[in-house]
Amino acid sequence: MNLLLLSNSSSDAGYLAHALPDIRELIAGLPAxxxxxxxxxxxxxxxxxxxxxxxxxxxADTGLDIQPLHRAADPVAALEQAAVxxxxxxxxxxxxxxxxxxxxxxxxxxxxxEGAAYLGWSAGSNLACPSIRTTNDMPITxxxxxxxxxxxxxxxxxxxxxxxxxxxxxxxxxxxxxxFCVLNPAMPVLGLPEGAALRVRDAAITLVGPHDAPLFIxxxxxxxxxxxxxxxxx
Amino acid sequence: MNLLLLSNSSSDAGYLAHALPDIRELIAGLPAxxxxxxxxxxxxxxxxxxxxxxxxxxxADTGLDIQPLHRAADPVAALEQAAVxxxxxxxxxxxxxxxxxxxxxxxxxxxxxEGAAYLGWSAGSNLACPSIRTTNDMPITxxxxxxxxxxxxxxxxxxxxxxxxxxxxxxxxxxxxxxFCVLNPAMPVLGLPEGAALRVRDAAITLVGPHDAPLFIxxxxxxxxxxxxxxxxx
Numbered sequence: 001m002n003l004l005l006l007s008n009s010s011s012d013a014g015y016l017a018h019a020l021p022d023i024r025e026l027i028a029g030l031p032a033x034x035x036x037x038x039x040x041x042x043x044x045x046x047x048x049x050x051x052x053x054x055x056x057x058x059x060a061d062t063g064l065d066i067q068p069l070h071r072a073a074d075p076v077a078a079l080e081q082a083a084v085x086x087x088x089x090x091x092x093x094x095x096x097x098x099x100x101x102x103x104x105x106x107x108x109x110x111x112x113x114e115g116a117a118y119l120g121w122s123a124g125s126n127l128a129c130p131s132i133r134t135t136n137d138m139p140i141t142x143x144x145x146x147x148x149x150x151x152x153x154x155x156x157x158x159x160x161x162x163x164x165x166x167x168x169x170x171x172x173x174x175x176x177x178x179x180f181c182v183l184n185p186a187m188p189v190l191g192l193p194e195g196a197a198l199r200v201r202d203a204a205i206t207l208v209g210p211h212d213a214p215l216f217i218x219x220x221x222x223x224x225x226x227x228x229x230x231x232x233x234x
Numbered sequence: 235m236n237l238l239l240l241s242n243s244s245s246d247a248g249y250l251a252h253a254l255p256d257i258r259e260l261i262a263g264l265p266a267x268x269x270x271x272x273x274x275x276x277x278x279x280x281x282x283x284x285x286x287x288x289x290x291x292x293x294a295d296t297g298l299d300i301q302p303l304h305r306a307a308d309p310v311a312a313l314e315q316a317a318v319x320x321x322x323x324x325x326x327x328x329x330x331x332x333x334x335x336x337x338x339x340x341x342x343x344x345x346x347x348e349g350a351a352y353l354g355w356s357a358g359s360n361l362a363c364p365s366i367r368t369t370n371d372m373p374i375t376x377x378x379x380x381x382x383x384x385x386x387x388x389x390x391x392x393x394x395x396x397x398x399x400x401x402x403x404x405x406x407x408x409x410x411x412x413x414f415c416v417l418n419p420a421m422p423v424l425g426l427p428e429g430a431a432l433r434v435r436d437a438a439i440t441l442v443g444p445h446d447a448p449l450f451i452x453x454x455x456x457x458x459x460x461x462x463x464x465x466x467x468x
Binding site: 045090134135137138139140141142176177179182183 | 278325380410411418
């Protein structure tokens, strides 16, 4: 498999700009004009056409021929032909529910296992996990089950931070993840900070970007990975 | 119905201390030693016995005879006899899933409609809503449906704030609620800040505490309620 999973889409450099070198590496070897599909279904407050335009513009220099999935006359055929599947951020529950109701979840998973490159950020990175149980998003719609693509054997928590607005008495992120680890003690969770990404090439996993990332498993003290190769216990 | 729904349990004054005057008002008229049930199922990282002890200690001066639901030999009988049902905070998905799997959701709802007082905070306040779609919690377990007690005709967002850790590129609370309002345009959402509570006596709803609370409906500008009587559009 060939995945690039970003924590977030935007930085001071602009939309997806911080990730362009890694995106080029993800698709290296593909011919110019290689077919790509963009999945906009995590978008809720934004129009899917506008979302697709924003992404297509940001990735114009990659030479990919990007088709928005919601505009495809035959979405399954579009995914079958895609050399790259791009899944944008927004609300993870909406993303998962749309793909499940359209019957596209298993198609995406199969295509990536067959070799299509997968680029995701935020909700799109959570979708690659066994489930969306470590999303930060609000459950604004029922996705009819929390299981997701299962491309990874572990969970990602995107936008990882333990910073907390002053005076807030709700749970910290570390507390929320500790709750997950109590109910799912064997499932590792990688906290992916803003600006970080995970590069997956078959069994080789690399933490990309300038930041360290903590790995939570059960009640153990989190292990902090430096950028570079990462070994996630099975 | 007779409800007191708190945003949060703790303040600088101590555990539940800020809410004691309102809790006394909620249960005014009940005899000393009136039977109460405490529902600890939102607790995940804390032992339910410890959680029940903390709550029982904090409410000792109220004179209620508080039984933890997880210790009841016959949970349905305990709820049938309860004059007060107390639902603590923690993880809303775990709370809802436990009650649903034990078949207790409809029992709690019926008892409150029959006149039992309901005291909830955080997850316990979300549980009183039509659904848990406006919780801030992580979906660490599948509650097998998001619908909840439906004691209110509108949603609460507990721990409401729009403060944001610096540098965070994820969604703000207002953005998350805007997403909810796009998918559920007819459902009002009251943002309940830390330290605030909602007092419900049949059709009369009062915002309690020192803070204003915004009401979100669809794409309309949020309306800000001052403490005092609150009218939520049907």
